[in-house]
Amino acid sequence: xxxxxxxxxxxxxxxxxxxxxxxxxxxxxxxxxxxxxxxxxxxxxxxxxxxxxxxxxxxxxxxxxxxxxxxxxxxxxxxxxxxxxxxxxxxxxxxxxxxxxxxxxxxxxxxxxxxxxxxxxxxxxxxxxxxxxxxxxxxxxxxxxxxxxxxxxxxxxxxxxxxx
Amino acid sequence: xxxxxxxxxxxxxxxxxxxxxxxxxxxxxxxxxxxxxxxxxxxxxxxxxxxxxxxxxxxxxxxxxxxxxxxxxxxxxxxxxxxxxxxxxxxxxxxxxxxxxxxxxxxxxxxxxxxxxxxxxxxxxxxxxxxxxxxxxxxxxxxxxxxxxxxxxxxxxxxxxxxxxxxxxxxxxxxxxxxxxxxxxxxxxxxxxxxxxxxxxxxxxxxxxxxxxxxxxxxxxxxxxxxxxxxxxxxxxxxxxxxxxxxxxxxxxxxxxxxxxxxxxxxxxxxxxxxxxxxxxxxxxxxxxxxxxxxxxxxxxxxxxxxxxxxxxxxxxxxxxxxxxxxxxxxxxxxxxxxxxxxxxxxxxxxxxxxxxxxxxxxxxxxxxxxxxxxxxxxxxxxxxxxxxxxxxxxxxxxxxxxxxxxxxxxxxxxxxxxxxxxxxxxxxxxxxxxxxxxxxxxxxxxxxxxxxxxxxxxxxxxxxxxxxxxxxxxxxxxxxxxxxxxxxxxxxxxxxxxxxxxxxxxxxxxxxxxxxxxxxxxxxxxxxxxxxxxxxxxxxxxxxxxxxxxxxxxxxxxxxxxxxxxxxxxxxxxxxxxxxxxxxxxxxxxxxxxxxxxxxxxxxxxxxxxxxxxxxxxxxxxxxxxxxxxxxxxxxxxxxxxxxxxxxxxxxxxxxxxxxxxxxxxxxxxxxxxxxxxxxxxxxxxxxxxxxxxxxxxxxxxxxxxxxxxxxxxxxxxxxxxxxxxx
Numbered sequence: 005x006x007x008x009x010x011x012x013x014x015x016x017x018x019x020x021x022x023x024x025x026x027x028x029x030x031x032x033x034x035x036x037x038x039x040x041x042x043x044x045x046x047x048x049x050x051x052x053x054x055x056x057x058x059x060x061x062x063x064x065x066x067x068x069x070x071x072x073x074x075x076x077x078x079x080x081x082x083x084x085x086x087x088x089x090x091x092x093x094x095x096x097x098x099x100x101x102x103x104x105x106x107x108x109x110x111x112x113x114x115x116x117x118x119x120x121x122x123x124x125x126x127x128x129x130x131x132x133x134x135x136x137x138x139x140x141x142x143x144x145x146x147x148x149x150x151x152x153x154x155x156x157x158x159x160x161x162x163x164x165x166x167x168x
Numbered sequence: 169x170x171x172x173x174x175x176x177x178x179x180x181x182x183x184x185x186x187x188x189x190x191x192x193x194x195x196x197x198x199x200x201x202x203x204x205x206x207x208x209x210x211x212x213x214x215x216x217x218x219x220x221x222x223x224x225x226x227x228x229x230x231x232x233x234x235x236x237x238x239x240x241x242x243x244x245x246x247x248x249x250x251x252x253x254x255x256x257x258x259x260x261x262x263x264x265x266x267x268x269x270x271x272x273x274x275x276x277x278x279x280x281x282x283x284x285x286x287x288x289x290x291x292x293x294x295x296x297x298x299x300x301x302x303x304x305x306x307x308x309x310x311x312x313x314x315x316x317x318x319x320x321x322x323x324x325x326x327x328x329x330x331x332x333x334x335x336x337x338x339x340x341x342x343x344x345x346x347x348x349x350x351x352x353x354x355x356x357x358x359x360x361x362x363x364x365x366x367x368x369x370x371x372x373x374x375x376x377x378x379x380x381x382x383x384x385x386x387x388x389x390x391x392x393x394x395x396x397x398x399x400x401x402x403x404x405x406x407x408x409x410x411x412x413x414x415x416x417x418x419x420x421x422x423x424x425x426x427x428x429x430x431x432x433x434x435x436x437x438x439x440x441x442x443x444x445x446x447x448x449x450x451x452x453x454x455x456x457x458x459x460x461x462x463x464x465x466x467x468x469x470x471x472x473x474x475x476x477x478x479x480x481x482x483x484x485x486x487x488x489x490x491x492x493x494x495x496x497x498x499x500x501x502x503x504x505x506x507x508x509x510x511x512x513x514x515x516x517x518x519x520x521x522x523x524x525x526x527x528x529x530x531x532x533x534x535x536x537x538x539x540x541x542x543x544x545x546x547x548x549x550x551x552x553x554x555x556x557x558x559x560x561x562x563x564x565x566x567x568x569x570x571x572x573x574x575x576x577x578x579x580x581x582x583x584x585x586x587x588x589x590x591x592x593x594x595x596x597x598x599x600x601x602x603x604x605x606x607x608x609x610x611x612x613x614x615x616x617x618x619x620x621x622x623x624x625x626x627x628x629x630x631x632x633x634x635x636x637x638x639x640x641x642x643x644x645x646x647x648x649x650x651x652x653x654x655x656x657x658x659x660x661x662x663x664x665x666x667x668x669x670x671x672x673x674x675x676x677x678x679x680x681x682x683x684x685x686x687x688x689x690x691x692x693x694x695x696x697x698x699x700x701x702x703x704x705x706x707x708x709x710x711x712x713x714x715x716x717x718x719x720x721x722x723x724x725x726x727x728x729x730x731x732x733x734x735x736x737x738x739x740x741x742x743x744x745x746x747x748x749x750x751x752x753x754x755x756x757x758x759x760x761x762x763x764x765x766x767x768x769x770x771x772x773x774x775x776x777x778x779x780x781x782x783x784x785x786x787x788x789x790x791x792x793x794x795x796x797x798x799x800x801x802x803x804x805x806x807x808x809x810x811x812x813x814x815x816x817x818x819x820x821x822x823x824x825x826x827x828x829x830x831x832x833x834x835x836x837x838x839x840x841x842x843x844x845x846x847x848x849x850x851x852x853x854x855x856x857x858x859x860x861x862x863x864x865x866x867x868x869x870x871x872x873x874x875x876x877x878x879x880x881x882x883x884x885x886x887x888x889x890x891x892x893x894x895x896x
Contacts, residue, residue: 025252026195027244039244039251047238062858088197091240091258117199125625127503128424144260145659146239167496 357587443616726804
């Protein structure tokens with residue numbers, strides 16, 4: 005089936021860069037935009053492709069199929085922007101999981117630094133998207149990603165096994 | 169508590185500090201703290217060093233925005249040289265940063281400065297860092313030192329007299345239970361001696377028999393009281409959970425699958441009841457017995473007693489060490505069942521779709537996976553017991569072996585009477601019996617705790633839309649509705665209704681028009697106060713709806729929704745849903761106005777026709793007319809219609825239209841309109857686009873706007889009907 009109705013952006017139609025103020029800017033199909041927003045169409049399954057590029061009002065300008073096809077600079081900026089926009093720290097170590105009254109407190113080490121998240125319960129805050137991946141969400145709507153819990157260190161695995 | 173700006177930073181400010189926030193991400197998106205400060209003259213951000221990382225004079229600023237990302241956000245300031253990302257933060261700080269953005273914009277544009285409210289600054293407990301509910305001073309998590317167990321026992325309060333009676337019987341029967349072994353001692357050591365007269369023997373045996381009789385009667389009586397308390401208790405818990413569910417706001421149910429609550433209300437309440445009635449009596453009984461026996465055997469032979477107590481520290485250690493594990497295993501088991509229940513609930517609700525797509529096998533496979541998981545967790549936690557029960561048994565038997573060995577030696581060397589040894593062993597059996605059952609106790613208690621946590625979770629969830637304590641009742645309303653600067657988002661700070669201002673006079677009919685997702689349904693949800701507005705105010709006859717009792721408000725508002733839901737019951741009961749004491753005439757009159765009377769009367773059971781879950785026996789158009797009749801009998805001053813898009817045949821549509829026209833007469837009406845006929849009938853149309861009100865006027869006025877949103881919508885609809893016309 006063709007992607008009719010979806011405007012796929014070809015690499016030569018798109019050039020993005022970070023403006024002086026740190027905002028994502030770019031030239032798309034010959035037009036310059038002071039501020040661009042990007043959305044991953046499949047934030048869990050494809051983190052390097054199917055990127056919807058939109059104006060700050062949210063109107064779609066087009067979709068990039070694969071970041072790898074873009075010029076190096078644009079691809080690097082896009083990747084960086086995705087990391088910034090989708091706050092999903094990847095868990096490297098589980099320091100502790102404590103239950104106190106009806107709250108669960110997780111102390112985690114992630115690729116973005118240490119974070120403490122809080123859950124009201126486990127059954128609504130732990131998700132299993134498939135395979136050995138685990139997504140943790142906290143009361144504030146923040147999420148942390150355990151890409152493969154079987155690859156974590158022994159201590160972290162023991163902590164998880166205890167509750168999962 | 170708002171974090172206080174550190175002195176080294178504060179001292180750099182030349183003007184009064186208006187607002188400051190400690191952010192939790194740096195500009196590269198790493199978890200780190202930065203300080204943002206806003207004064208009349210500038211916005212400053214410090215990263216680590218003493219020098220600010222960013223410094224923007226207010227005079228260079230056009231406006232500021234808090235942009236929501238996924239799990240995080242950024243504060244963007246539009247300067248004269250283009251947009252600048254001033255700070256990044258995780259979603260924990262969304263509300264504080266939204267306030268910062270509003271404040272900066274107001275400063276830049278010379279508007280009145282917004283006042284910070286409690287809701288803008290999330291409150292955190294200084295002790296455990298949990299967020300605290302708005303308006304509370306104490307942290308819920310730290311406060312609940314009042315453990316679930318104590319709270320659970322609180323349910324026994326209404327039954328305290330019966331409970332005290334049961335406790336007295338328990339103490340008495342425990343004492344009586346301890347008599348037989350002592351009688352054994354007397355029989356062996358004093359009675360079964362050749363020189364003793366037979367009369368004493370007979371008396372002792374009679375005493376034994378009486379003891380047994382008294383014991384059994386007391387047990388029966390205690391059991392009887394126990395059952396009486398437990399059934400009522402179970403009812404109380406179920407009632408309270410259900411009340412809590414009814415009290416919760418719609419937003420709570422939006423995010424959850426509802427079938428899960430069926431099992432919660434029943435099975436969790438049962439686990440709690442079991443603990444409170446059987447469990448409490450069981451535990452109390454055994455603890456009492458343990459203490460009594462200890463006293464008796466100490467008085468008989470303190471050395472042997474000490475020996476008998478050797479295994480106890482080991483048992484206590486074992487119990488303490490397995491306790492947390494048991495709790496977690498049981499919660500795992502609970503979650504597995506919870507997922508299975510959700511799965512079944514999902515499947516049954518979507519059974520039509522499953523059948524239509526022929527996906528039964530896939531659903532079976534999904535069920536199978538969830539079922540396997542339950543089996544796995546069941547086995548895991550049961551296996552644990554299969555280990556612990558014998559382990560407890562073994563440890564306690566060791567005590568008996570020791571006593572038999574040393575006591576036996578003493579009897580052989582005539583240091584101890586045989587009767588004392590036998591009584592001792594019998595008491596020891598009674599002493600360790602309960603300790604072996606300590607494991608049973610742990611099982612019951614933890615099961616009850618798991619259930620209690622889940623139940624209290626429901627009870628403790630605050631209602632998002634709560635009644636104001638000073639809420640008023642409205643005796644009679646005219647139906648003037650005013651919306652002032654109304655903004656709302658299901659996810660706070662991602663508004664789907666933005667800054668709406670509208671004045672509607674009593675009796676006026678307003679048509680809500682817009683693409684799907686424009687905010688029409690949210691608009692009517694706000695009018696019904698299913699959700700509270702984030703900003704602005706909605707008033708009815710000048711009274712803000714937040715200050716009107718919810719039950720009263722809903723009494724004044726009638727709703728006919730797109731998805732018609734009929735309750736399990738007769739058609740008459742469904743029509744009289746909001747007015748259960750309506751007379752047959754009233755019901756028929758309402759049905760007549762709704763154009764439903766004729767088809768209902770033609771049904772074999774007429775108004776007494778049972779309509780099952782979701783009213784399966786009626787057609788779409790019929791159900792809708794019953795729903796209209798329900799709204800008519802409710803006789804609301806304000807009416808909300810969510811017009812069905814489902815296509816019905818022309819005759820049915822005409823009847824529904826006619827019914828609706830009858831219904832709206834003299835009432836303030838808000839209708840989500842799709843049909844041109846409804847649009848033409850409306851006094852004014854509100855055109856929504858991405859949450860904003862972009863056009864307002866009559867059908868004719870709006871059609872005149874060549875590039876107007878409404879004009880485009882109407883043109884598109886005409887086009888569609890042409891295509892349909894060609895197609896048919």
